[in-house]
Amino acid sequence: MAVLEKNPSCLRELFKIYENISKEWEFSADDYKMIFESYSRYFPVSMREAPPDPSIPSTSELADLLLKCFISNDGYSAMTFNAMIERLDVDSANTKVDTTTLCSLARIEEC
Amino acid sequence: MAVFKTLESGAKAYSVTANSESASKIWDSLKFEIWNGDNDIFIQSSLNVLTALAASLDEPCDILNKEASLHKFVITCLGECKTRILDKEKTYLSSCGRIFHAIATASYHAFCLVSKFAIPVFDTLWQSHNDGIEKARVLEALNYILEARVQIEEFRPFENLAQLGEDNQRWTKSNRDRMIVTFKGFRGRLLEIYENDVRDLLTHPGLSNESENGLFAITGLGSLLAVPNYLEESERSMIIRLFIEVSLDQRLNVAVCAASSDNLAHVTTQSQQALRKVILPSIMERLPQKLSSDSQLQQSEIVSISAYITSIVRIVAKASPLSGDDRKLNFASMQQSLVDKIGEVLQFKDQAKYYHLLLAAGPLWFEWTEDARGDYSDSEVPTQGDFGGPIVELFRKVVQVKGEYIGIACDQAGVMKFDQQSIQLVGQYAMYALRHTSTNSSNSFLLNPEPVTVQSPIWTLFSSQGLDGPTTQPDLRFASSDKWLANVLSMYLLAGVKKAVGYFLMIQLTFTNFTRTSNSFERSLM
Numbered sequence: 001m002a003v004l005e006k007n008p009s010c011l012r013e014l015f016k017i018y019e020n021i022s023k024e025w026e027f028s029a030d031d032y033k034m035i036f037e038s039y040s041r042y043f044p045v046s047m048r049e050a051p052p053d054p055s056i057p058s059t060s061e062l063a064d065l066l067l068k069c070f071i072s073n074d075g076y077s078a079m080t081f082n083a084m085i086e087r088l089d090v091d092s093a094n095t096k097v098d099t100t101t102l103c104s105l106a107r108i109e110e111c
Numbered sequence: 112m113a114v115f116k117t118l119e120s121g122a123k124a125y126s127v128t129a130n131s132e133s134a135s136k137i138w139d140s141l142k143f144e145i146w147n148g149d150n151d152i153f154i155q156s157s158l159n160v161l162t163a164l165a166a167s168l169d170e171p172c173d174i175l176n177k178e179a180s181l182h183k184f185v186i187t188c189l190g191e192c193k194t195r196i197l198d199k200e201k202t203y204l205s206s207c208g209r210i211f212h213a214i215a216t217a218s219y220h221a222f223c224l225v226s227k228f229a230i231p232v233f234d235t236l237w238q239s240h241n242d243g244i245e246k247a248r249v250l251e252a253l254n255y256i257l258e259a260r261v262q263i264e265e266f267r268p269f270e271n272l273a274q275l276g277e278d279n280q281r282w283t284k285s286n287r288d289r290m291i292v293t294f295k296g297f298r299g300r301l302l303e304i305y306e307n308d309v310r311d312l313l314t315h316p317g318l319s320n321e322s323e324n325g326l327f328a329i330t331g332l333g334s335l336l337a338v339p340n341y342l343e344e345s346e347r348s349m350i351i352r353l354f355i356e357v358s359l360d361q362r363l364n365v366a367v368c369a370a371s372s373d374n375l376a377h378v379t380t381q382s383q384q385a386l387r388k389v390i391l392p393s394i395m396e397r398l399p400q401k402l403s404s405d406s407q408l409q410q411s412e413i414v415s416i417s418a419y420i421t422s423i424v425r426i427v428a429k430a431s432p433l434s435g436d437d438r439k440l441n442f443a444s445m446q447q448s449l450v451d452k453i454g455e456v457l458q459f460k461d462q463a464k465y466y467h468l469l470l471a472a473g474p475l476w477f478e479w480t481e482d483a484r485g486d487y488s489d490s491e492v493p494t495q496g497d498f499g500g501p502i503v504e505l506f507r508k509v510v511q512v513k514g515e516y517i518g519i520a521c522d523q524a525g526v527m528k529f530d531q532q533s534i535q536l537v538g539q540y541a542m543y544a545l546r547h548t549s550t551n552s553s554n555s556f557l558l559n560p561e562p563v564t565v566q567s568p569i570w571t572l573f574s575s576q577g578l579d580g581p582t583t584q585p586d587l588r589f590a591s592s593d594k595w596l597a598n599v600l601s602m603y604l605l606a607g608v609k610k611a612v613g614y615f616l617m618i619q620l621t622f623t624n625f626t627r628t629s630n631s632f633e634r635s636l637m
Binding site: 082 | 113114115116117118120121123124125126128129130132133136137140144
């Protein structure tokens, strides 16, 4: 159900469902992994433009709801930490590459 | 940033078991960001994650159990930091200090572990150095531990203690007691290190320009003062006197002097008594009785006096007392000391430059505290606002009733004690006080003079009734020079009046007097 979902209003409800079921029920390790992969694909939340309709959730609202999914159950802890650490290394490298590229374009040698 | 936020939130939300499984992995990933990173936002975010992790690992256990989650995590982090410091002290000392701070502020237990490990390491390093710059680097790192000790008092689990289980309540209380005892064990040594450095500075003031040694030493002493119930009274007094000496020593770097003044301001915030009984008297006793007649000597005296008075004003202005009552008392203490000094100086001739400096303190304080306003308790709305007492006393020194008019106070030979510049300063002072945000129609010293049997020299400036006969004050056609000067004061008082309904009557009465005066003056020109 969640694989192709892109509508922010639907995602809001989806993230709430993930959070609630994770808090209330116990799952097997495989189930935790499956649920984790369902919502973690949306990290980090980003939208092309701010929603015109105030009833549609904003980026920050969805990001908060997504965060609650990550921390809703200990079963996600190892996967969460691993995923974030990986992103940290990748993002850090990307930032440095972007900076170097920019400096090259601007012909700034000090970068 | 979303990554750091998720890591931090996860560390706070997951259980001890879940966190301890990933703790070393998280540490391995973040440590390089902290040690080698150049983006301070990322570095601080990494430190926040470490704090959250250390806090989450704190659970009731046998203190001696080295396999306990928090113990293992902290010892791993501290051990690796120590290796880095010993390997390349210059590169890693500061960043490791920040790591120690992040972990130490996580919980009382964490602080115990960090302080027991880190303080002896820094002590050994400090002793091994002779160079001021290297010693400064060690003090900078040690200051992180002291800062953690001060900040952990703000981390008050006691407020939420009732929400914890019994086990956790006992655990937290016993850890807090252990933290207090552990840190007290370092008291003598820490005092010795910091006092040593400050006294070194006073002996070799040039050092303060070469390194930040002085600055870190002053900051550290300030932190030691800020730890509640830590120092003996004699030790507190010793540190306060050191701060006073440093803040007034013009040979020292400006930043070091200012840091000392800021610490004295902080002391004043905590204790109005310290200001009244120690700080103000110590600084005031350094002011000379009078200016020398030798012009060169006089010049250096003026520089010193200016520095002393500026220091007093800075301390009182920067102190941020919790209540308007304390702010009023602080200001009143300062101003009373200065007004008393003016009285002493006035006994000597040719001291105009001296009391100009003393008079300028009031307006300077107002400039530095323009937006500051204290809140008063309901039962204690001051009758004369924050400033009435000292200003009225100043006016009584400056203004003198002379039969049919009000003029400026004169000496026995009939020479005015105050010149034009002095009158301007007094007037400015009164104007700022009247315009201050805390002054209103019910506490303005101008509209609510204290009941006196003799007419107040302030509001009689506006009096439309004669003193010993017909009115002459507003009529400036017949005036000696000091009457003009006294009326300059009344102009400042008028300028201080706020545009509020309650002041309307005041403005009306005054306008009537001045209209009459200006009409008379215009007629005299025709």
